[in-house]
Amino acid sequence: MPKPIAAVNDFVVKFANVNGSGSASANQLFAKAILRMGVPVASRNIFPSNIQGLPTWFEVRISEAGHLGRRGGVDLMVAMNPQTWDQDVKSVEPGGYLFYDSTKPMPLARFRDDIQIIGMPLTEICNRQYTDARQRQLFKNIIYIGALSALLDMDMAAIETLIGEQFKGKDKLIQPNLQALHMGRDYALAHLSCPLGISVRRSDAVGDRIYLEGNSAAALGALYGGATVCAWYPITPSSSLAEAFARHCRRYRVDAATGRNRFAIIQAEDELASIGMVIGAAWNGARAFTATSGPGISLMQEFLGLAYFAEIPAVIFDVQRGGPSTGMPTRTQQADILSCAYASHGDTKHVLLFPEDPRECFEMGALAFDLADRLQTPIFVMLDLDIGMNEWLCEPLRWDEARRMDRGKVMTAADLEAGKEFGRYLDVDGDGIPYRTYPGTHPARGAFFTRGTTKNRHARYSEEGADYVDNMQRLLKKFDTAKTLVPKPVARPAKQPTGHGVLYFGSTTPAMHEALDALEAQGIHLDGLRLRGFPFGQEVLDFVASHEQVFVVEQNRDAQLRTLLLSEAGFDAAKLTPVLHYDGTPITERFISHAIAERLRALNVTPLRKTI
Amino acid sequence: MTYIAKPKLHHPKLPTNKLGFTHRDYEGAVSTLCAGCGHDSISAAIVQACFELDLPPHRIAKLSGIGCSSKTPTYFLGASHGFNSVHGRMPSVLTGANLANRDLIYLGVSGDGDSASIGLGQFAHSIRRGVNMVYIVENNGVYGLTKGQFSATADKGSKNKRGVMNTDSSIDMVSMALQFGASFVARSFSGDKDQLVPLLKAAIAHDGAAFLDVISPCVAFNNHLGSTKSFDFVREHNEAVNRLDFITTREPIRVDYQPGTVEVVTQHDGSVLRLRKVAADYDVHNRIAAMNYLQERGAAGEVVTGLLYLDAEAHDLHGYLNTVEKPFNELGEAELIPGSESLERFNQSLR
């Protein structure tokens, strides 16, 4: 029997529940209470593609050190789902804890003897207390939270305050919830040995950080970015982005005097229509976006090419998920890199942004509209399910009051009246970006006909090869300009000089940073570079050039970012080693550390032991 | 193939409209369609309607999909912004454009392949939403641009140029538009300018989704015996339910008709439609009766034309969405961005 795990403010709790049983809000309460105790948490939902009845998990990592990625492994399993019992029991670390509903006796063979078993007759307690079936189910969740508060030595006041906040306005519900909470806590204090070896202690490691979902943050970014038109078609995990935009708009975009809306949200008939509306609105000078996921990106391909060639701004939030159909799609992946970077027919390339957390979803959400207008092209903000649909602890959102929208190169009626030369596809400034006019600007000047590729610099119909090539070359020049405008990568240098580097992006970041620390502790030093945008700028080229071996960590099977690096920058393939995680769960620190250490071992690299 | 700009020199005696524009100011580039193509007549009717309505050309946006019909916006209203989008998707682009600036007039030009085949969905949903637009289908029963394949509006039993019979049931765009909730529905014929021009004018004045199905024979691929979209066939089977006079508010209404044969309808914008009834019992305000009538007469082989349905009190998408009067593309920071204090309050709610 291994020693029970002992840890304060550094462990992983996983809840195994049945979808639709009301467990989600109770589990969220648990995570938030720990935050209120000043201890950072990272929480993640793993949910099925249905509304009721299938297994769902909620993982809460408690980390005073502030590690917000997934660590891997489970220290305390709250096993509330008989369907997944065996796999849940199996996932507990040796010396870990299993909390379960002991109302019905379980055969001994279905336990493990290397973990601590904590049984509590939850169903029995509920049945004794409540007669209504729905109440029995809902309060069971609160009762186990009460028990956990005792087992983990949590601050009751924090939980009670949260319950008060949660039911504000529905005050009738506060008392029964508090009662259930205490019932659980009192039972645990009386019958179970409290606290366990793992516990939570009040700290002040959270600071002024906030806890929110990337989708809500991205939607608010769009609002601050000046978006007025949103066209979307429901698809997990992006729907909550459009829904959050609607919520934010109702709060911030209703004209106080008239009660009328400074926004239009259309639930389109499909993703083709969504992107078509975005393109039409942006052509006409409004800031417009859509939110979608991989299958939607597939459907938008033709229009994305049109927007690229006709040079129309568009913002696409792609909340990435697993492949087609349903099931895996409610899991996370970073698997749309190539389908977005090279979306559509003909020679096309697109600008991508990779936010690392909700704060960056907000910032890039707003920035995307400036970039789209400046570059007159589609901009993809590449979230994933992990960032989009989970609440992350992140720095507060900030807005510079002096900031103005960059509407890009738009000729006004005054410009035209003053006789400025206008040719829709003329490169007057040498940056590949032409001027445009909004329809209806001037009675006699500046009107043009928008079409795909068949045109000359003055937007007149032309099937001349030379005109086509001229235009395509200018588009390349514009893409070079984009390199200087997308957010620069962020370096995380090793503590000592090293020939090894690692490139990563998006939701991988927190697990990656923890892995870099863990590897360093093993004497393996790597310089890190977090990519924030495509096309890649000079910093990325320099980074790869200055290292012998560069790992590229991604959450997809085909090393899509690596492919993009190889094709766009012409790197030596042998130099870029893929590290790939794609089972649908968010990547973990342990996975990355292990994979990199293994590869280096295979390459015969002896770690430099720290001299103590 | 390059664009040929028409010389803009005006004949001094060309008549001008109230804005001082001549007919030529509403024209576009020289058409590259086949000589005699019905689509060119529709372009001419659009030019005439806009000229007679005294519309400032730059306040019109013309959008289309792909096809010979969808190429036509290049050939009219050269001073307007145009958008030749992708096949079957004009309606979504137009919807977005309309959301961005509610003050322009939107002409959506499409073909029967564009709207009844690949774009049937977008056609349906744009009509359902009540987008304020004039949606024109230049209907020839074939795919002109891809050289003569049957389209979804080709009648069952009609024959293509090589004599092959169409065995698929046809889609009647007008019935569809009625079903989907269009608030102005008409059918006309490219060969009947007297009918088409007033219908276009009334459609432009209409606040809401106005749909016009214009039979427009393809002389290259669908003008033979056995076709039900040929000039001859349509002329022989054209049954107008009414003739329309379109009167802008500025003009006095002359009363010179027999009682009971004329109906006068005033639209939202104050424009007046005077309907001279041909089919005495036809009621343009009854959607269900209109659908029945079309089914019955269609089955009898008639091509029913005229103003088929009108809801003069219609609302449009902006009304449903309760949007502000000011076009979105003119809203600035103060109207759009809540600022840092609001953001701090938002942060505070997430701690």
Ligand SMILES: Cc1ncc(C[n+]2csc(CCOP(=O)(O)OP(=O)(O)O)c2C)c(N)n1
């Ligand atoms: C996605 C796509 N598929 C196919 C085509 C080829 N295409 C161009 S026009 C056309 C049919 C046009 O028919 P219609 O809308 O009736 O126009 P018409 O030429 O008859 O006026 C087709 C199939 C295309 N442009 N795009």
Ligand code: SF4
């Ligand atoms: S092919 Fe038919 S539709 Fe196309 S231009 Fe010629 S006549 Fe008109």
Ligand SMILES: [Mg+2]
């Ligand atoms: Mg056709």
